[in-house]
Amino acid sequence: MPDGTHKAEARLSLNSRLAELTLVCPWVDRLAAEHGLPEEKVFAINLCLEEALSNVIRHGYKGAPDHSLTVDFSVNAGGELVFTIEDHAPVFNACAFPESPAPASLDEIKPGGQGIRLMRRFANSLAWEPLPHGNRLTLGFNYGAPGGEPR
Amino acid sequence: MQIAIEEMDGGVTRVILDGRLDIEGAAAVDLKMNVTAGSSQLLLLDLQKVTFLGSMGLRSLVVPAQAVRRHGGKVVAFGPAPMVEEVLKASNVDTLIPIHHELSSALAALA
Numbered sequence: 001m002p003d004g005t006h007k008a009e010a011r012l013s014l015n016s017r018l019a020e021l022t023l024v025c026p027w028v029d030r031l032a033a034e035h036g037l038p039e040e041k042v043f044a045i046n047l048c049l050e051e052a053l054s055n056v057i058r059h060g061y062k063g064a065p066d067h068s069l070t071v072d073f074s075v076n077a078g079g080e081l082v083f084t085i086e087d088h089a090p091v092f093n094a095c096a097f098p099e100s101p102a103p104a105s106l107d108e109i110k111p112g113g114q115g116i117r118l119m120r121r122f123a124n125s126l127a128w129e130p131l132p133h134g135n136r137l138t139l140g141f142n143y144g145a146p147g148g149e150p151r
Numbered sequence: 152m153q154i155a156i157e158e159m160d161g162g163v164t165r166v167i168l169d170g171r172l173d174i175e176g177a178a179a180v181d182l183k184m185n186v187t188a189g190s191s192q193l194l195l196l197d198l199q200k201v202t203f204l205g206s207m208g209l210r211s212l213v214v215p216a217q218a219v220r221r222h223g224g225k226v227v228a229f230g231p232a233p234m235v236e237e238v239l240k241a242s243n244v245d246t247l248i249p250i251h252h253e254l255s256s257a258l259a260a261l262a
Contacts, residue, residue, distance in 0.1 A: 021174050043203060043234040050173055050205045114206045114242040121241040 008072035008084075016057045016067035024049050024071070031073055035081070041141060044122040045083065048139050051115040052085050052094065060089025060135065080124065081141040088134040094119070095128040095137075152176030154183050163261055164191040169200040172208030181211055188215030192224040193261040196248070199230035204238045216248050229257040 012027045014020040025046055032042045049071065061067045069087040076082050094116060119126055125140035152170035159165050166187060170176055188194060196212060198204075216226040228250045231239060239245045251257035 018174055025171070025173070040234050046173075046203060047205055047238065050207075054174060054207070114209055118206055118238065118241055122237075 008074050010073045012071040012073075014053065014069050014071070015065065016061040016069060017065050018054060018057055021050060021053055021057075024053065027071075035075075037081075037143070041081075041143065045081070045139075045141055048119045048123045048141075049083060049085075051119050052137055052139065055092075055094060055115055056085065056087045056089055056135075056137075060087055060092055076140075079142070081143075083139045083141075085137045085139070086131065086134060091130050092135055093128045093130075094135075095126055152179040154180045156183070156187055159195070159258075161193070161258070161262065163193045163195050163258060165195045165197055167197040167200070171203040172201050172211060173203055173205045174207045176203075177205075177207040177211040181214075184211055184215045185218065188218040191219055192222070194219045194224065194226045195257055195261060196226065196228045197230060198228055198235055199232075201231065201235050204231075204235045206242070209238065209242055209244060212248065213244060225261050227251055227257045227260050229254060 010027070010031060012023065014023065028042060028045050028049065031037075032045075037045075053069065053071070056069055057063065067088060069085060072084045072086075074082050074084070119139070123139045124142045125138070127138045127140075129136050129138075152168070152172065152175070154169070155167040157165040157167065164187060166184065168180065172180075194216070196216075201208075212228070219226050226248050228239065228245075228248050230252055231250060236245070236250060239248070239250060249260055251260060
C-alpha cells in the first residue's frame, strides 16, 4: 500500500475515449526524464496505466465519451512513485476482480482478459477505494524490478 | 507501429513488427495481422523491434495465432526484448506461442 499523504506533483486529465490514451506515454516519459527512471520502470508504468485507464473507459464508463478521469503523480514518503487514477464511473474494485485462470491452450486465452494479471505483476502495489461518486485506484512503483524487491 | 510481411523458405510467413504494441499500435496492425494469419500455415512473429507490449497488443498476437492453430498451423515468437518477454510470460502466452531468441531455432520449431 502506498503510505502517507503526499501532494500531487503532476496531473493528467483525460476524456473517456481510448484515443486519449496516446497522451499517457509522453506524460510518463516526461516524468521519467525528470526522475531519472530506468527504461524497464517506464515500461511497467506505461503498461499498468494503459490497463487501468482502458478498464475505466471500456468497463467503468462502458465506452461512453465525454466523462472525465484524472491521473495524479506523486512520490510518497517512502520514495515510492504513486499514480492515482480517479473516475466518476460506477463502483468497480479492480483489485478484487479475479484473474482469469492460466490458460491451458491457445484457444483458452481470452484476448484482452490479461489486464488485471499484468497490473498485479508489474506494479509494486495496487489499492482501490470507493469515492462518493466514483473510484480511486492507486498504483505504486518502487525504483527496483517491477513487482519484485528493490534492486 | 509498422508491420512488414516476408515470405521465407519452407512456407514460413515472417511478420515483422516495429514500434509500440499499445492500444494505438494494436489498432494499426490488427487487420493486416488477421488477414496474414488467415492465409498462413507457419507464422513467425518477429518481435525484435517491439518496444512496448500491453494487453491489447497481446490480443493482436493471440487472435492471429489462434486462427493459424485452428487451421492446423504453427506459431512462434522471435526475439522479444526482456520486458516484452516478461509480458508474454506474465500472461502465460509464452507457453502457447513459444519464444525463441535464435532465428535458426525459431525456424526449426516451425519445421
